[in-house]
Amino acid sequence: MVCEHGLPASGLSGSRSRSFVVMVRNAAFLTHTGRSPPENSFCQVLHPPMSRPLVGCLRFTEEKHVHLIPTKVRSTTPRHARTVAHGRVRGVYLPRLTDAVASSMATYGIPLLVLGATNSSSWTGISFMLAWAPRLCTFALAGTAVDRYGPARVFRLAAATRAALTGCAAAALAMTTGGTALGFVMFLAVCTGCLTQFSFIAAESVGVITSKGAGDAAHRVQSVLLGIDQAAALAGPATGGLLLQWHGPSGMLVVLGGLSLLSAAAAPRSQQAPLRAHKGGAPAASGWRTGWSTLRSLPSLAWLVAGLALSNLALGLLETATPVLVVKQLGRSSASVGLVWSCAAAASLCAVTLCRPVIDRWGLTTVGRWAALVTGVPCFLIPLADSYVAYLALIAVFMAGDSVLSVVLRTIRSLLIPAEVFGSTLSVTVLLLLLPYPLAGILLAVTDPADLPALITICAILQSLGLACALTYGTRSRSRRGKHRR
Template identity: 35%
Template sequence: MTELVVSIPQDSGGVAGQKRLTPARAYVVRSADGLATAVLQAAVPLMVLQGTGSVAWSGVAFVLEWIPRVVSLGSVGPLIDRVGARAVMVWASAGRVVMVALVLLALLAGGGGLELVLLGAVAGIVAAMGFVSAETIGAEVARRSDAPHRVQAVLTNIDQGALLVGPLLAGLLLLVGQTPLLVTVCAISAAGVAVTLRIPRPATVRGDSPSPVAAMGLGARVMWRIPALRWVILAVAALNALMAVVQAVTPALVTRAFDESTAAAGILWSVSAAVAMPAVAFAGRAVGRIGLWLVGATAAGIACLAGLAVAVAPSFVLYAIAIAVLAAAEGGAIVFLRTVRTALIPAEVFGAAMSVMALAALLPYPVAGALLVLVSETHLFALVGVVSAVCGVLVALCFAALRGHRLDAPVAAAQAELPPRLIRPDATTRPCPTRASDICAEAS
């Protein structure tokens, strides 16, 4: 039997004991980037809806916030493979500080809606840089760990924590004014820069790496050689499509169908994230008992059923409960998907492969915004129901195909796609489990 090997680069760079890639530093970097992104992501559409009172303009803002993020993914991953996730994360966090400061100065000078639209668009690009960088740093920590599923559970909980605190913080700060909100985002991003600088630089900088287009092609070929990974990508895209549509329609449904305030929409997502965090932690522990695949399949199925419950909710309270269940179940499914993804993708092209995966996973978000513009306000509940049903069928097919998949030979086939210059000369290897369901069992 061919044995799966995962490349694990050695610690490098900096003074001994000062610059090391520790789990704590990776978690802090991800927290700072996720929180800053969540605050802006929640604040910009709310400010547009408050200013215009138009559901269509809210959808336009949603589209403009996500299109730059999706488009920029094509170059972020190859850039990370070329210069390292540390450098790209520093650029993203520092760029967010500069961007928000410039918008703040423009608003103080009497600017208005145009500055907010530009803020959302540029924030999307910075979010893409931070997202792929944080995923790459987190994947490196998971590879070094004897319990990668637990690392992924912590990272997923950090994301849920950002979703919890971000909308709530945005709503509270907007009650005071736009200036405190923007200053807070600057401070969070600056803290992220400071911690990221404590992570060592890569041992080598691959200046001869392929161009972004060639690197994306390489990442796509690597993933195509891994059958299980193709099903993972489709499952991620399906779950994200469901969540994207629910996120897009929620401001309109909360304020129009249920006659609640815009602040209630932000609080709803914060409460949902609060419910999701213990659910994700439970999923991380449950995989060692009943198997990774079973936890992921159960969580994904519950997420699709919760989407159907959202579509038929007769009151705001039941709507909020359904969304909380959806967020919790999606988090549990993501623990499975991220753990399998980290085990399957060769480390040498993780950035480029992550860009391809993120591109497929995030495309549903601008599409959801476009649907919000095109679909009548009276048919939003029906839209959620149709999307939930379609996603349920796709997720069932994906997890049926993933059941019992072997994880050793596909990776060997994918590694055969790597040009010799991309193989890390300083890498060591360790054996990994051969089945997705065994990843956690071996560690426990």
């Protein structure tokens, strides 16, 4: 037989006794002389000497000539696994950076805006809760959307919508005052929280697929992604605080909208196949069940998520209480609040950078345990801080240890979650890690400012117990992976 595309002698052409294999509609046919696959069948010729298989439509002539007509075949790869056709910097890191800066400014800037408008710690806690609560309501929908439509499309739509909303809110705040303005800010907190969930799941999907492709260097990819988040956290709070102090709420929201628009523009357009519907139109509830089933089958991941969730409760309480503690009890300005989180982000960035060679040398388990110790001790000392400098230093050390813990969790998560159920499992994981944040806002809203040190101490105890259990039971042998073992 002779192939129209001129395959070498070791391929399809050769003696009558030579055989070859083609893939027709995902079924293998071993074809000998005198027996051919169905004409006009979509097939894949498995040709060992070539670097990649030929895909096309076979036609046979009376002389047994094989005509391979190139044919476009839809990929069977899940949508969340189809990364964009760009390098890591352009396709992964740059969109992650622009979106993280916008999210950081919204997370830390909107509570400051509420505190300046109401002078109330209760309203500040409520605004923080409203920013995080929608993420809990949309986590399953976000994972399903990423699985179905692809991360690039979801990311662009979420960023563009956030840009439009912040622009409208900036114009509305310039023309209103009092309770109406506060209502606009609360509505913006809800909307930005919801949209941030979609963009975060989309960005994490691309990041974890990239980590899977990195193999043994997965922790390096995750440390770069976390470093990007910390670099954004370094610029976001400080910029938001300064803009709020110098240009007012409208100025901060205009910059936030511009960053969101830049995020939408930075996201590359992936070349995906036409929309492929889910099996039976699987609803978000199906994604919920799949995610929980996968998480239960991975005990190591479940323990680590539980421990980090308790750590996030302490972190969320510190985030919500910092404006009250710094402005009310330490007598500083809103710009000083932004400086606290900027210094903490700088310490986190240094810790993430240094943890790469340390993990290479000592492994994830050892580094995770030391990071838990570095995170727990400052949390007990923060209620005792009686000066701004001491408070800033303790927050910075706390955030440095917490960032290294995040690298450990993200690395194990990227290695454990099967690709075929990644979107659903990631959504459940994110739910458990985000649940403490609105809870922290509720705790701040119902707690008297004088009782905040005692509340922080209680959260520090819970954090220590959770991390001790997580790093004892969650780092055991991961050979048992339930039904999703690969």
